[in-house]
Amino acid sequence: MTGGVQLLAVGAATPSWRLPATEVGAAWGRAGGRGQAAVCAPDEDTLTLAAEAAGRALAASGLQTDIVDGLWWGTTRPPFAEGPSHAVLARAVGLSHRSGGALASGSPHAGVEALLAAADAVGAGTAQVALVVVSDAIVPGLGTPFEARAGAGAAALVLVSHGGGASLGPRVTRTHPYLDRYRGDGEAVTRDLYDGRLFREEVFLPTMRELGEQLGALDVDRWSLPDPDGRLGATLARQLGAGTPASAAVYETVGDTGAAAALLGALGALDAAGTIGLVGWGGGRATGITITAREPVRGAVLVADAIGGGRTVTYAEALRARGQLVSSGETVPMGVPPQSAQFVRGADEMLGLLGARCVDCGTINTPPSIHPHCISCGSAKFVLEPLARHGRVHTFVVNETMPAPFVAPLPLAVIDLDDGARVMLQVTESAAALELGGEVELVMRRYAHERGVPVYGYKARTVGTEAR
Amino acid sequence: MSWNRVAVVGAGLIKFGELFDQSYEQMAAGAFAAAVESVDHGFDPEQVEAAFVATQRGTLWGQEGIGGNTVPSAIGLAGIPCTRIENACPSGSDAFRVGAMAVASGVHDVVLVIGVEKMRDKSAEEGLLARAAAGHPIFTRGETAPVLFAPFATRHMHEFGTTPEMLASVAVKNHYNGARDPYAHFQNEITVEDVLASPAVCRPLHLLDCCPQTDGAAATLLVRADLADRFTDRPVYVAGFGVATDHPYLHEKSSFVGLKATQLAAERAYAMAGLSPADIDCAEVHDCFTITEILDIEDLGFVDKGKGGVASLSGETALTGRIPVNTSGGLLAKGHPIGATGVAQLTECWWQLRGDAGDRQVDMRHGNALQHNVGGRGSGVSVINILTTNQP
Known part of the structure; x- marks a missing residue:
C-alpha cells in the first residue's frame, strides 16, 4: 500500500x-x-x-x-x-x-x-x-x-x-x-x-x-x-x-x-x-x-x-x-502587536532568519526590512539569503532586571555568524557557559505569548554544553 | 565661522529626586524661576521670545500627546512660540543647541531652553523597564536601558583589562561630587566595595553602576552675545556644538569599545569651537552607567582609547584631577530626568565657568567647559555643547 x-x-x-x-x-x-x-x-x-x-x-x-x-x-x-x-x-x-x-x-x-x-x-x-x-x-x-x-x-x-x-x-x-x-x-x-x-x-x-x-x-x-x-x-x-x-x-x-x-x-x-x-x-x-x-x-x-x-x-x-503558575499583576505588553503589519512584513525574515547581503561591499544587513541602504557603504543593492546558524560570541550581557512576562536572568549576546553577519539575540538557558569567542548555534524559540499569539524567532544556544 | 554669537545669561534647576509631590508643570515653573533668579541684573520673564522644551517621554507620566504648549502655560507665558524637542537622552542638550541656533540665526534675541522630565509617576515596570518589550519584537526584545551599555563593558574589560573596580570608581567619584551638590538626587558618598556588593542589574553592571530614575527640571536663558551685558557682567558664551548619529541597533555596531556618535559629535564640536580636548577645564558627560563615562572620556579625547578605566581609578577625572568630569555628581548621583539632564549639565558648566560651584569648584584655567549626552537606541545619537568665558 x-x-x-x-x-x-x-x-x-x-x-x-x-x-x-x-x-x-x-x-x-x-x-x-x-x-x-x-x-x-x-x-x-x-x-x-x-x-x-x-x-x-x-x-x-x-x-x-x-x-x-x-x-x-x-x-x-x-x-x-x-x-x-x-x-x-x-x-x-x-x-x-x-x-x-x-x-x-x-x-x-x-x-x-x-x-x-x-x-x-x-x-x-x-x-x-x-x-x-x-x-x-x-x-x-x-x-x-x-x-x-x-x-x-x-x-x-x-x-x-x-x-x-x-x-x-x-x-x-x-x-x-x-x-x-x-x-x-x-x-x-x-x-x-x-x-x-x-x-x-x-x-x-x-x-x-x-x-x-x-x-x-x-x-x-x-x-x-x-x-x-x-x-x-x-x-x-x-x-x-x-x-x-x-x-x-x-x-x-x-x-x-x-x-x-x-x-x-x-x-x-x-x-x-x-x-x-x-x-x-x-x-x-x-x-x-x-x-x-x-x-x-x-x-x-x-x-x-x-x-x-x-x-x-x-x-x-x-x-x-507551562503557564500553570502565573504571577499576579500586570505584564508588560509587546510594543508591536503580534497581528500587526511589522509581523506581516517581517514574517519571512524573522522565521527564516534572512539577511540582506550588499552586492557592492558584501556586508550582511539584518533584518532586511529595516535596511533599505547598507550600513557599511550605503548601497541599495542586496541579495536576500538565510543567515548562517552558527557563530561566535562577540560580547554579551545577562539582564537581571526584567518586568513580567520576562523571566530573569535573561542573557543577550552580540554574535558574529560564520557568514560574517552580526546579530544580537537572546540566549537560551545554556547561558551559564557564555564566554567571549564561545561557539553558539541558532535555534527556534518562542519569544513571547502575546494576546494569545505565540511569537517565534531565533535564539542563540551555546555549543558543547550539557543543557540543550 | 560666521554666526551670531550666543550668551548664556541665566541657568538654574530644581532639586532632583523622586518628586512624587510635584507635577510636571510645577517642576517646569520651579526651574524657570531658578533661571530667572540667577540673572545678575534681573530678568523680566516677558522678555522670553520663544521656548524650546526638552521632554523625552510624555509616556512616563501619562501625557502621551505632549507638545510644546504645556510649558508656556505652566510658566505664565501662554502664547509664546514653543517647540518640544525629543532626541533620546540628548534631548536637553539638543534643545539647547536648537535654542542657540534660534538666537544665532537672528530670529530671536532671547530664548528659554528648558528640560522637564517625569520619570517616577509610573512604576519602574511600566516606565523604563517596559522598554524590554518595545522595539523590534525579536531583535531588541529584552533590551532594557542597561543592555545598551553593558555589552560595551563586557568587551572593554576583555580588550583593555578594565576591571569592575575601575567601573566602580566612576560611581564612587560621582557620588563624592553629588554629596557636594545640593541639587543632586543622591547626596551620600559610597565605596568601591558598596558598588561591587550591590545587586546585579545587567551583568557585568551592578545597581550602583547605574543611574537612578529621577524627576527633575532645569532651564537656561540664551541671548544674543552683543546683548549679554544688559543681563550680566559675567557672561558665558556658546563656543560650539556638535551632533552625530550612528546606526540604531546594537548588532550594527562595528565596535563595542567606543561610541561612534560621541566620537563624531566631538570632532564637530571641537572644530566649531576651535578647541581641542586639552583646552577643556571640566566636563559634564553622559554617565548613565559607569561604563558610559569610561567610553565618554576616551571618545571625547580626554584619555587614550582603553585608558578610561585606569584614569578613573587613579583620580584623573576627580575634582582635583587633570580633567574633572561630572563635578555635579553626574547622572549617577545627581540623577537622569532625561529631558532635563542636558540642561542641568549645562547649568553646572555655567556655574563652574562663573566660579559659582562652591565646594565643587575646579580650576578653570582655559575658561572652557564641555557638556555631552549620548543615547537612543544603540546609543545612536550624541550631542555636545561647549561653553566658554572667553570673548567670541
Whole structure:
C-alpha cells in the first residue's frame, strides 16, 4: 500500500528541562514516582521542538530544504488552536512558499496520521520529498496520575520516493469510539483517563494485542509501543513476546511524548539494519506500521544524544514555564502587536532568519526590512539569503532586571555568524557557559505569548554544553 | 565661522529626586524661576521670545500627546512660540543647541531652553523597564536601558583589562561630587566595595553602576552675545556644538569599545569651537552607567582609547584631577530626568565657568567647559555643547 516509500533520514529533539517524577509526587503528597519527563523551558513548545527535529532530519538528509514538497505535522495540540501553525513551522524550517502537506491534531494518534498521510502522498507520486514531523508538549492536568509522565519531544523523518536506506512496510489500524485522555473545548489542560482499569482491560490491551499480533507476523525485530501509565507498555510487550521494547528507554528518559512517542521510540533503533514495529494510539484509534532498515538510516545515530541530557528542574519551574503558575499583576505588553503589519512584513525574515547581503561591499544587513541602504557603504543593492546558524560570541550581557512576562536572568549576546553577519539575540538557558569567542548555534524559540499569539524567532544556544 | 554669537545669561534647576509631590508643570515653573533668579541684573520673564522644551517621554507620566504648549502655560507665558524637542537622552542638550541656533540665526534675541522630565509617576515596570518589550519584537526584545551599555563593558574589560573596580570608581567619584551638590538626587558618598556588593542589574553592571530614575527640571536663558551685558557682567558664551548619529541597533555596531556618535559629535564640536580636548577645564558627560563615562572620556579625547578605566581609578577625572568630569555628581548621583539632564549639565558648566560651584569648584584655567549626552537606541545619537568665558 505504501509502495516504494523510502525513509531517507531522521532527526529528534527534546526540550531542555527534565522533571523528576519524585518532584511531582512530593507536591501532591504521593510517595515515590519513577523516572522523569522532559518538559519545556518557557521559550520552548511543540513548534520549537518540531522545528529542531525537522532541522536535524533535513541536515542528515543532505537535501536542500526548498525541494521538500510538503510538511506533514502531527501534534496533539498545535500552538495556534486555530491559526497558522503549519505555515509558521514550514517557514521556520525553510520550506518554500509552494510547499504543501497537512496538520494532524486532536489526539496523540496525530503522529502516525501525519506519517501515513505523508507516505500516501509519496506513494501516490504527489510528493517526491515529504517531511514528517511529530511533536508534543502536553500540558497535563495538575494532580492527575499521569502528570509526572507527561513529557515533550519531537521526531522528524524525510520520506522520498527512492534512494533511502529504509522502507515503510504494511500498516494495521483499529478505531473504536472510546474516550481516553482528552481535553474539552476551551479547557487548558489534558484530563486523565476516567477509569484506569476500564481503560486497561476493555480498551487498551485488547486493541493493542489485536494490532500487535497482526504486526508481529511480519518478523519485527524491535518494537516501539505506547506506555500510557508506566506499566501498560511492559505488560503489552510481555503479551506480544516483544522483549524490552526499544521505546522503553525513551519513555524512561523523556516520559510520554504523546504524538511523538511512537516515532521517537523507534528512531534510535534505525541505527542498524532490521525491522521495527511501531504503534501509535489515542483518540479512539490505534495504528501500527513497520519500518525496515537495510542499513543505518541517516541521522539515527544522533537520536540518543537528542534524547539524553537536559537540566533537572523543580516542579515550580516546570509549572511556571507551562503557564500553570502565573504571577499576579500586570505584564508588560509587546510594543508591536503580534497581528500587526511589522509581523506581516517581517514574517519571512524573522522565521527564516534572512539577511540582506550588499552586492557592492558584501556586508550582511539584518533584518532586511529595516535596511533599505547598507550600513557599511550605503548601497541599495542586496541579495536576500538565510543567515548562517552558527557563530561566535562577540560580547554579551545577562539582564537581571526584567518586568513580567520576562523571566530573569535573561542573557543577550552580540554574535558574529560564520557568514560574517552580526546579530544580537537572546540566549537560551545554556547561558551559564557564555564566554567571549564561545561557539553558539541558532535555534527556534518562542519569544513571547502575546494576546494569545505565540511569537517565534531565533535564539542563540551555546555549543558543547550539557543543557540543550 | 560666521554666526551670531550666543550668551548664556541665566541657568538654574530644581532639586532632583523622586518628586512624587510635584507635577510636571510645577517642576517646569520651579526651574524657570531658578533661571530667572540667577540673572545678575534681573530678568523680566516677558522678555522670553520663544521656548524650546526638552521632554523625552510624555509616556512616563501619562501625557502621551505632549507638545510644546504645556510649558508656556505652566510658566505664565501662554502664547509664546514653543517647540518640544525629543532626541533620546540628548534631548536637553539638543534643545539647547536648537535654542542657540534660534538666537544665532537672528530670529530671536532671547530664548528659554528648558528640560522637564517625569520619570517616577509610573512604576519602574511600566516606565523604563517596559522598554524590554518595545522595539523590534525579536531583535531588541529584552533590551532594557542597561543592555545598551553593558555589552560595551563586557568587551572593554576583555580588550583593555578594565576591571569592575575601575567601573566602580566612576560611581564612587560621582557620588563624592553629588554629596557636594545640593541639587543632586543622591547626596551620600559610597565605596568601591558598596558598588561591587550591590545587586546585579545587567551583568557585568551592578545597581550602583547605574543611574537612578529621577524627576527633575532645569532651564537656561540664551541671548544674543552683543546683548549679554544688559543681563550680566559675567557672561558665558556658546563656543560650539556638535551632533552625530550612528546606526540604531546594537548588532550594527562595528565596535563595542567606543561610541561612534560621541566620537563624531566631538570632532564637530571641537572644530566649531576651535578647541581641542586639552583646552577643556571640566566636563559634564553622559554617565548613565559607569561604563558610559569610561567610553565618554576616551571618545571625547580626554584619555587614550582603553585608558578610561585606569584614569578613573587613579583620580584623573576627580575634582582635583587633570580633567574633572561630572563635578555635579553626574547622572549617577545627581540623577537622569532625561529631558532635563542636558540642561542641568549645562547649568553646572555655567556655574563652574562663573566660579559659582562652591565646594565643587575646579580650576578653570582655559575658561572652557564641555557638556555631552549620548543615547537612543544603540546609543545612536550624541550631542555636545561647549561653553566658554572667553570673548567670541
